[in-house]
Amino acid sequence: MASEADSRRQFDRRTLILGGVQAAAGAVLIGRMAWLAIREGERYSLAAEDNRVALHLIPPRRGWIVDATGQPLAQNRPAYALELVPSLVENLPATLAAIRRVLPIDPEDEARILREAENARGPSAVPIADDIGWDAYAAFNVELAGMEGVVPIRTYVRHYPDGEAFGHVLGYVGRPSAEQYKETGDRLYLIPGFRIGKDGVERSKEAALRGKPGARRVEVNARGRIVRELDTQPDTPGQTVQLTLDRGLQSFAAARVGKESVSLVVIDCLSGDIKCMLSMPAFDPNIFSNRIPGKLWAEMQAAETKPLLNKVTQGLYVPGSTFKLATALATLAEGVPPSDTVTCGGRYRVGSNTWHCHKRSGHGTVDMERAIAASCNVFFYTMARRIGPDAVADMARKLGLGQEFDIPMPVQREGTVPDPEWLMRRYDRKWTVADTLNTAIGQGYLQTNPLQLAVMAARLASGRLVVPRLVAGPKPAPFTPLPILPDYLDTVRRGMANVVNGPGGTARSARLKVDGVTLAGKTGTAQVRRISAGFRGGAGVERRFRDHALFVAFAPVEQPRYAVAVVVEHGISGSRAAAPIARDVVTWIYDREQAEKSLAAVVQAREAARRAAEAAAAAAAQAAAPVPPA
Amino acid sequence: MIDGVLNSRWPQRLLHQPWKPILLIIAIGGFGAVVLYSAAAGSFDPWAARHLIRFAIFIVWMLSLSFVPLRFWLAIAWPLYAVVLVALVGVELLGAVKGGSQRWLELGFIRLQPSELMKLAVVLAIARFYHYMPRGAAGTLPALWPPLAFIFAPVALVLLQPDLGTAVTILAGGITLMFLGGLPWRFILVPGGLGLLSLPLLYSLMHDYQQRRVQIFLDPEKDPLGDGYHITQSKIAIGSGGLDGKGFLNGSQSHLDYLPEPHTDFVFATMAEEWGLLGGVGLIIAFLLVLNWGLRVGLATQTIFGRLLATGLSMTVFFYVLINLLMVMGFAPVVGIPLPLVSYGGSSMLTVMTAFGIIIGVWRQRTDRVL
Known part of the structure; x- marks a missing residue:
C-alpha cells in the first residue's frame, strides 16, 4: 500500500504535468494565432477586404x-x-x-x-x-x-x-x-x-x-x-x-413607302456616301431593344413582307431590264461604238428556237441610245452574243454586282453573276447561247441585291468606280474611272434620260418637276415565276406571284450627283411602282417643300384606299349574312 | 475608527482574498463587455450592458460561494450529481416529446442547461469518490468503474443532444480527475493509444455527411461558402487583425456579418480582428494565469477533496477555453461552445464563476487538514 506521502507526491507530479499541458496548449494557441495574424496576415487581410468591398x-x-x-x-x-x-x-x-x-x-x-x-x-x-x-x-x-x-x-x-x-x-x-x-x-x-x-x-x-x-x-x-x-x-x-445617312431623307422615304415591301438606296456619286438605306417594312428598334415580344417576333417571321430581313443587303432579286445597262457598258467597253444599230423585228432566232422582244411588232432599227430608252431585248441579245458572256459578267462585276462592300452590316448576300466557268462549277453543265441571251437582259441566274444596283447606278452615272460607304469620313480621293470612253458613257446616260423624259420612255412617271434637275433611269421587272410556266406576273395573279418592280436612276443628268435604286417586291411594274418613289426621293433632295406636299397626297390616297377596302369588306360580310326578318 | 472596523474579524475575512486571480477574472469579463460593445456596432444594447450586469452579479456569487465550507460540497456532491443527471434525462425526454433537440429547462427565472452544471457536478462527484477511496487503490477494478460510470453516463446523454463540445469538456474533466486520483499510466496510455489507432476505423464507419464534416474541418477552404464558411470567416477575422488589430469598433468581418455568431461562439475572432495578436495573447495569458493559479491552489491544499476540486475545476475551465479557441482558430471542428466570461450568455458564465468560487473556497481552506 502506498503511503499518504507517496500519494501526495504522485498528485503533485501529475498536477505539474497538467500545468505543463496548460503551458503547452497556451504556446500552441499563441503560435497558431501568430501564424494566422503575422505569417498569413496579408492573405487574410486581402480576404477580409475582398469580403468587405x-x-x-x-x-x-x-x-x-x-x-x-x-x-x-x-x-x-x-x-x-x-x-x-x-x-x-x-x-x-x-x-x-x-x-x-x-x-x-x-x-x-x-x-x-x-x-x-x-x-x-x-x-x-x-x-x-x-x-x-x-x-x-x-x-x-x-x-x-x-x-x-x-x-x-x-x-x-x-x-x-x-x-x-x-x-x-x-x-x-x-x-x-x-x-x-x-x-x-x-x-x-x-x-x-x-x-x-x-x-x-x-x-x-x-x-x-x-x-x-x-x-x-x-x-x-x-x-x-x-x-x-x-x-x-x-x-x-x-x-x-x-453615318453618311441623311436622317431627313430616310425618314421621308420611309413615310413615302408606307407599308409596301420596298428597298431603297441613295448614293452620293462623288463621295460614295450612302445617303439613304431603307428596307421596309421594318421592326421598331425601340421595341426590340427593350424585350422582343414573342408574339410580335412570330408574326414578323411569318410575314410575307419579311420585316426582319434587311432587304437592301440581304434581299436577292433578278435584276431584269436594269441589267441591260451592264450589257450596254460591256458592249461599249469592248469597243463597239454606240452608233452601231440592230434591227429588231420583235423576235430573235437561234437555231430552231425563237426569242421574243417585249414589243411583238419590233422596235425597227435601234442604236444603243434608243435600245436603252425602249429596253429592246433584241438589241442586247445581239450585242451580248457579239462580245460573249465573259465580257458581260466582267463588266457586271466591275459595276458592283456580285460584290460585297465594306459597310458595317453584319450580313451581305452577294448574289450571283453567272459566267461559263461558274455554271460548270455550280451546275456542271456547259454554257449555251440561251444562257448568254437570258443574262443579257437580266434574267436567268443573275441575282443582285438593291445596294449593288445602286452602286451600279452610281458607277455608271459618275463613270468612276464609286466605293459606297456608310460610316462618315473625310472626302475620299477621286475614284478610278471606268474603262469606257466618256462619249460612249454619255450615250448610255442619254438613253436613260429618255427612259424618263423622252417620248415613249418606259418610266415617264418618274419625271421630276424640279426646275433645272432631270432624272435618268432604267426600269426592270423581276419575274417571281418563270414565264415558261405560262404565267405573267401581273395584277391578275396572287400577290406572292406578282413580279418585283425595279428602278435604278441618277440625277441630275448633266452632272450626276445622286444614284438611286428602288425595288418594290411584287410591285409588278418598275415604272408604276418603283419609279415614282425614286422621283419623290430625289425631289425631296432638291425641293423639300414639293416633296412633302406630294407625300401628303400619297398618304391621303393611301388612307382613302384603305377605307374603301374596309367598306368593301364590310359590305361583303353584310351581304353574306342572313337578312334579318322585317 | 476605520482601522478599528478593518481590524475587526469580518472585514478582515472579507478583505482576505486572492486578489490577483480575482482581478484577472474581472479584467477578462470586463474585456468581454468591451468586445460585445463593439460586436453590437458600438452599442451597449443588446449584449454588453446585460453582460456587465450579469457579470457583476456573478462576481458576488463567486465570492459568496468561496465562503461555503468544503464540507458542504462534499456532502452534496453525489446528490447534486444525481439531480443534474435526472435533469439531463429530463431534457432528453422533453426534446423527444416536443420534437427536435432541446438543451435547457425553462425554470421561469433562468434557462438552465443541465449539461453546463454537469461539468461541475462530475468533478465534485469523482472528487468525493477519490476522497474516500483507500490510498493506492486507484488501479483496482472497484476503484475503476464508479468514476467511469460518473463520466460516461452524462457524456452519453450529452452526445445524444447532440452537443459534442460539452461532451468532450465533461469527458476531459472527468479523465483529468481520474488521472489526478492516481490512475496508473497503463490505464491512460493503452486506451489513449487504442483510441488514436481506432480513429481511421471510426472514420470509415461514419456517414457520408459526417465524413464530409471531418474533411471540411481538415480543409475548410474546400467549401468556403458552405459548411466551411464559419471556420474560414473566423480565420479571416483573426488573420486580418494582424499584430495590433484594426482598432476598436473597426472590425469589418464582425460588423458586416461575415463572421457568424460574433457575440457568442466566435467572440474571440471578433476580439482578435480589432485587437490583433496582442489582444489575443493578452487574453490567452490572462486565462492561463488564472487557471495556473487554480493548479497552484491544488498543490498548496492539504485535503484530498480540496486538491482534486481546485485542480479538476481549473482543468475543466481550461478545456472549456481550449476547445473554443482551437475551434475559432481552425484547429478543431465547429462544435458550438462559447468562450467563458467573454461570450455573451449566462450558462457558461454560471458554470465558470461557480467553479472559480469553489476554487477560491478551496484556497481559503487550503491549510485545513480535515474537512
Whole structure:
C-alpha cells in the first residue's frame, strides 16, 4: 500500500504535468494565432477586404449614332428600372407579390426571374423590369422600406428617334446571351442594364460604341446589402459613330413607302456616301431593344413582307431590264461604238428556237441610245452574243454586282453573276447561247441585291468606280474611272434620260418637276415565276406571284450627283411602282417643300384606299349574312 | 475608527482574498463587455450592458460561494450529481416529446442547461469518490468503474443532444480527475493509444455527411461558402487583425456579418480582428494565469477533496477555453461552445464563476487538514 506521502507526491507530479499541458496548449494557441495574424496576415487581410468591398460595375453609356449632319439616329434616354438582389430577399414569392401590386409581371418574366434568382451568387442583381417609368420608380422608392432586396435604379435605355425608318440599318441592342458571356467571360455581360448590339450598325460597330464600364466600390455586408459607398470611377461613354445617312431623307422615304415591301438606296456619286438605306417594312428598334415580344417576333417571321430581313443587303432579286445597262457598258467597253444599230423585228432566232422582244411588232432599227430608252431585248441579245458572256459578267462585276462592300452590316448576300466557268462549277453543265441571251437582259441566274444596283447606278452615272460607304469620313480621293470612253458613257446616260423624259420612255412617271434637275433611269421587272410556266406576273395573279418592280436612276443628268435604286417586291411594274418613289426621293433632295406636299397626297390616297377596302369588306360580310326578318 | 472596523474579524475575512486571480477574472469579463460593445456596432444594447450586469452579479456569487465550507460540497456532491443527471434525462425526454433537440429547462427565472452544471457536478462527484477511496487503490477494478460510470453516463446523454463540445469538456474533466486520483499510466496510455489507432476505423464507419464534416474541418477552404464558411470567416477575422488589430469598433468581418455568431461562439475572432495578436495573447495569458493559479491552489491544499476540486475545476475551465479557441482558430471542428466570461450568455458564465468560487473556497481552506 502506498503511503499518504507517496500519494501526495504522485498528485503533485501529475498536477505539474497538467500545468505543463496548460503551458503547452497556451504556446500552441499563441503560435497558431501568430501564424494566422503575422505569417498569413496579408492573405487574410486581402480576404477580409475582398469580403468587405464589392465592385459594382457601371455599364458604360453607349455611343450615339448620328447622321451626316450630326442629328441623332440612336441615343440614350434616361430611364428607370427595377432590380432584385436575391441574397437580400427573405421570401421571393411574397416580394414578387408585393412588386406586382405596383407593376404587373407577366408569367414569362416571372419564370425567368425565379430561374435567375436561383442561380444568382453572392450580391449580384437580377433584372425585374426595364424602363418602368417615373411613376413606378417613385412608387417603389416610397415603398422600398417594406421590400428588402428590391432596388429601383436609374439607367439609360437606347432610343431611336425615328423608329422603324432606321431599324434595319441601325439594328437594335439587347442583353448578351449566356453563350456570349461564356465566350468572353466579361463580368460586364452579367450586369442587368448592359446591352450589346444585336444587328446592323449597333452590332458591327459594337467595339466603338460600347465604351468602358465605370466602377462603384461599395462596402457590403455578408448578405450583399450596401453599407457605405467608398468611391466611384465614372464610366467612359462609347464613341459617337457618324453615318453618311441623311436622317431627313430616310425618314421621308420611309413615310413615302408606307407599308409596301420596298428597298431603297441613295448614293452620293462623288463621295460614295450612302445617303439613304431603307428596307421596309421594318421592326421598331425601340421595341426590340427593350424585350422582343414573342408574339410580335412570330408574326414578323411569318410575314410575307419579311420585316426582319434587311432587304437592301440581304434581299436577292433578278435584276431584269436594269441589267441591260451592264450589257450596254460591256458592249461599249469592248469597243463597239454606240452608233452601231440592230434591227429588231420583235423576235430573235437561234437555231430552231425563237426569242421574243417585249414589243411583238419590233422596235425597227435601234442604236444603243434608243435600245436603252425602249429596253429592246433584241438589241442586247445581239450585242451580248457579239462580245460573249465573259465580257458581260466582267463588266457586271466591275459595276458592283456580285460584290460585297465594306459597310458595317453584319450580313451581305452577294448574289450571283453567272459566267461559263461558274455554271460548270455550280451546275456542271456547259454554257449555251440561251444562257448568254437570258443574262443579257437580266434574267436567268443573275441575282443582285438593291445596294449593288445602286452602286451600279452610281458607277455608271459618275463613270468612276464609286466605293459606297456608310460610316462618315473625310472626302475620299477621286475614284478610278471606268474603262469606257466618256462619249460612249454619255450615250448610255442619254438613253436613260429618255427612259424618263423622252417620248415613249418606259418610266415617264418618274419625271421630276424640279426646275433645272432631270432624272435618268432604267426600269426592270423581276419575274417571281418563270414565264415558261405560262404565267405573267401581273395584277391578275396572287400577290406572292406578282413580279418585283425595279428602278435604278441618277440625277441630275448633266452632272450626276445622286444614284438611286428602288425595288418594290411584287410591285409588278418598275415604272408604276418603283419609279415614282425614286422621283419623290430625289425631289425631296432638291425641293423639300414639293416633296412633302406630294407625300401628303400619297398618304391621303393611301388612307382613302384603305377605307374603301374596309367598306368593301364590310359590305361583303353584310351581304353574306342572313337578312334579318322585317 | 476605520482601522478599528478593518481590524475587526469580518472585514478582515472579507478583505482576505486572492486578489490577483480575482482581478484577472474581472479584467477578462470586463474585456468581454468591451468586445460585445463593439460586436453590437458600438452599442451597449443588446449584449454588453446585460453582460456587465450579469457579470457583476456573478462576481458576488463567486465570492459568496468561496465562503461555503468544503464540507458542504462534499456532502452534496453525489446528490447534486444525481439531480443534474435526472435533469439531463429530463431534457432528453422533453426534446423527444416536443420534437427536435432541446438543451435547457425553462425554470421561469433562468434557462438552465443541465449539461453546463454537469461539468461541475462530475468533478465534485469523482472528487468525493477519490476522497474516500483507500490510498493506492486507484488501479483496482472497484476503484475503476464508479468514476467511469460518473463520466460516461452524462457524456452519453450529452452526445445524444447532440452537443459534442460539452461532451468532450465533461469527458476531459472527468479523465483529468481520474488521472489526478492516481490512475496508473497503463490505464491512460493503452486506451489513449487504442483510441488514436481506432480513429481511421471510426472514420470509415461514419456517414457520408459526417465524413464530409471531418474533411471540411481538415480543409475548410474546400467549401468556403458552405459548411466551411464559419471556420474560414473566423480565420479571416483573426488573420486580418494582424499584430495590433484594426482598432476598436473597426472590425469589418464582425460588423458586416461575415463572421457568424460574433457575440457568442466566435467572440474571440471578433476580439482578435480589432485587437490583433496582442489582444489575443493578452487574453490567452490572462486565462492561463488564472487557471495556473487554480493548479497552484491544488498543490498548496492539504485535503484530498480540496486538491482534486481546485485542480479538476481549473482543468475543466481550461478545456472549456481550449476547445473554443482551437475551434475559432481552425484547429478543431465547429462544435458550438462559447468562450467563458467573454461570450455573451449566462450558462457558461454560471458554470465558470461557480467553479472559480469553489476554487477560491478551496484556497481559503487550503491549510485545513480535515474537512
